[in-house]
Amino acid sequence: MRGNAEAHQLIAPGSLPAVLDVLASAPGEWTLIAGGTEVMVAFAAGRLGARKLVNLWGIPDLRFIKTTSNSFVIGACTTFLDLRAHADLAAELPLIARCARWIGSIANQSRATIGGNLANGSPAADSSPALLVYDAEIELVSNRGSRRIPYSEFHIGYKQNAMAADELLYAIHLPRRFANHRQYLRKVGTRRAMAISKVALAATALLKNSAVGEIRLAAASLAPYPKRLLKTETALLAQPINKERILDASRALRAEAQPIDDIRSTAAYRKHVAANLLREFLLELSAEAPLR
């Protein structure tokens, strides 16, 4: 244990407006902590540079799942266990519950929050691929007001996002448009549980007259930050699913993917397996196989 608790300040303003006031008073000086599953690991390793921390845990305004007629709205401090437990979400947007199940262990899922997962911005983030293929929108708030941006515009670089220094990630909006889409999500880690992603692929698609009417593809660990595989999607859009198109799509994915070698895996493995996952999805799609 290399952290020194006395070297850090942690305050609990206790409400969303109070937190926003703190952020506004000294933009960029305060680091947010919710479930602590990232911040406290860095702390114990002696790597937590942030000296001033603001607590989000326990603020009810941030932990909620609301259902409207056309969307699910998920508060940023909703935990992954909360997400797994929501019956309607699990029925319509099953990839959310699936990726929630993969976050660490039960003890991690009870504390890790979806907002924290996105704000941390790891290219291996477990919830990002699913959110991208579900056309998620992110609602950001500050004392200046609130705004919504497509989640696909949230990450702008390696561990960099589009939030202003006084902004807080408030909620994730998921349109209720995907219940009839074919859906796929598979994560490849170092073991069955407690595994950081080596690569993961999420997909939603709608077939129309034996061709691909809509398709969204997103991966983990194929780029410096989570993003859609737009070129690969283009190779499939309006195409039938057959051997040649699957080969084209695999080639497009291999060209589009920019994985790296790191302590967990190799670029070559990630690229090849990602293409295999895509093929697995496309085969399921073409066979009208039931959802995994």
Next chain:
Amino acid sequence: MNLTTKNRIVGSSAPRKEGADKLLGRARYIDDIQREGMWFGSTVRSTIPRGLIRSIGFDRRINWSEITVVTAADIPGENHIQLIFADQPCLADGQVNHCDEAILLIAHPDKHKLRDAINAVHIEYETLPPIFTIEESERQDQIVWGKDNLIKSFLLEKGDVNSVWESAAHIVEGEYRTGAQEHLYIENNGIIAEWSAENGVTVWGSLQCPYYVHKTLIKVFDLPDDKVRVIQTETGGAFGGKEDYPSTLASHAALLAMKSRHVVKMVYDRMEDLAATTKRHPSRTRHRTALDKDGKLLAMEIDLATDGGAYATLSSTVLSRATLHAPGPYSCPNVRISAKSWATNNVPYGAFRGFGAPQTIFALERHMDEIACALGIDPLELRRRNFLHIGDTTATEQLMREPLIMDQLLERALKESDYHARRARFARENHTSAVKRGIGIACFYHGSGFTGSGERILNSLAGVDVSPEGKVRVLVSNTEFGQGTNTVLTQIAAEAIGIDYDDITMATADTGLVPNSGPTVASRTVMVVGRLIERAGLQLIATLREQAGLGNKFTREEFFAACERLRADKGEVVALVRYEAPPGIFWDDDKYRGEAYPSYAWSVHIAQVAVDTVTFQAEVEEFWAVQEVGRVLNPVLATGQIEGGIAQGIGYALYEKVVMQNGHMANNQMTNYIIPTAEDVPPIHVFFEEIPFKHGGYGAKGIGELPHDGPAPAIVNAIKDATGVSFHSIPLLPEDLFAQMAARESAEAGDPGNWPSSTGWKESIAL
């Protein structure tokens, strides 16, 4: 000893002696212990793998007057850890030979101040070229140890291998490699030390061998035997990782205690424990095997090399066991094993469950499958044709005098696993499945106890005593760290004396209190020390009968009354016995010939593995282990040992990789050093056969290390069965499977990026 008597308590699953404390959270591990006025210690470690220390600077932003600093210059006695060679310094003095080598120690009453202090020590080095592989060490371009980098070598010869190469029907060669492996006991290393001019040094801690630590401390501090006391606290896992390392940590904590004049606690965090402490020796084994036309072994020539790391530690004894297990449970008239342990600038490697055997058994059992393939013989049949039987001699010319039932173990394993039916099913299903399944076996033995004359040299002393409060104590220096020492030795004592299990306790493993019954290693505890306790218990009863009027049958009250009569007469109630070697044990250490081990446990492992061709992940789906281990003294504990060893073996094969970058363990966090979780371990089926060993405690042989020897070769054999691809090296990660299988896929399909047709294509489907 009557091996056929039905026993009261031995052979039953008596509940773990210290189980309630552990389950209630009351067991006290070293970091649970606080002492009044205790300071905390930490270590400044080398950041380079090899070089000279040019200067040590202390940044003035820290108030050094508050901090105790210890260097090699503070060591009162010898700056060496006492093991086999005295080559490893307690603290680096002018030179470092591996990353994370200890240079300075610091202590402070506030543990939160330590990290800043460590970061404020600036060391300037003059770097020297490091070496990190067996091959670099063999080339001897850089000499990093002794005169020639060679820590130890053995040559074992039986018959004359050169007489058969010309005439042999078949010659098969192969090279096999194993990587380092980390123990990952869930409790990190820790010690509390106390020093005073009057009493000398006392240490408490997480350790396997109190007398090993004692042996180092008396030299480091230049103190007589009775001025050093080592006390084991509840230990949260060890697996060999706390066999020798605690001698280093205890020296460090005691030096800080001496200089600071305070009790000092040093407990590593996970990052430090992973980076700085010992791991399993990496190995390279080359086989060259001659067989006749029927697949009978004519000659085995084996070239074995291990990476010892920067200091010798236990490399020579690991090499010895590796050598003696390399030829396996097979009868072969001509054997030549040339074994060498090479020094490098890696963090020193040390003891780990199996101690050289997992390395060479991996090589051998993989090689047997390669031979079977080369000869077109069924791998089971190849083994059957060559198994050792009673009356055969081993590679060291040890005559197998005890019944040897490898054939039966194999048959039972095949039956329990429904091997043939499964194999046939996989052969059918694999054609159309993206998941390929296979089944593989490993056949092996593990020698129980110290090699050759090792036990004679240890000359263990152990016994029992009775306190005036009516508690019978087992007096041994052997320690509990999960494997069941406390439970089984008290079962044995209860059985031998004839009283209740609940009336026997273990004396604390405290060198001030218990005799030296040898280290808790080499699967020797129940066999060797158990036998001593059995004899001591019988001796106590004999003494009570002869000298204190105890009858042939007695109640609990009569027993304790007789004890008090003996105490009144003699002043104490104790029975101590010394080790007696079984007759007929002759071992020639120079020629490596004779009775290598007093007894062997024998085993067959079968692994069913699934390889997912989409992700190249291999998983063990089910596992069977059949073993003959002498008498099983506690079925639940024995089964738990087999299951736990298999889980570690599965990790060794498929998950656990030590990633070294410039001599430092780069993946020194649990996030990145991967062991199987509860979702990864397969169902494991354990079956015991028992042929009591008359010189072991109540007929027991050793079992602790046996189960770690088999999983890796069984698994990699199964992967070959599943995929047709031979792998020769572990750990075998998905990236490694991918590298070979994807290359093969492309080659087969003739078109990079194309897909083989066996995986099934679906045409487009009209909606």
Next chain:
Amino acid sequence: MSESWPTIHFIVNGKACAVQAPPMKRLLDVLREDLRLTGTKEGCGEGECGSCSVRMNGELVNSCLVPVLQVGGSDVQTVEGLAMSGKLHPLQQAFLNSGGAQCGICTPGMLMAAAQLIDQNPHPNMAQIREGLAGNLCRCTGFMRIFESVLAATTHTPDPAPEESQHAR
């Protein structure tokens, strides 16, 4: 500077506690140092091994990842709170009978995870048991005896737990 530390009020094993500590101090350290409840262990400090698992407000958490400021007003259970007035909890008794603990260092966290599992699901199947315990690493047992212990504790109605064992050293 300890005067500036807040006092955090919470309940541990049914007992009200007030601890003055720096707000970033880990719940694990507060339990072990301030409250001298050393049953909860540190194995990794990064939420990977689960030996620090406790139950907080009815959920399983890794106490090495919880800053004490977030514990205010909470209800915490540690391994010391499992046994009921000197009698082993059925899980503890099952672990003792089935060999679920070897070295014992993972055991407190494992018991917390198992208790949480059966609270949510009184009759878990093997897949659910594996998932429930996936965050608790054990290096000794290979998990088989642990699975058997949980099954034994949940597949039959246990007798009232016997007096805690006198077998301790």
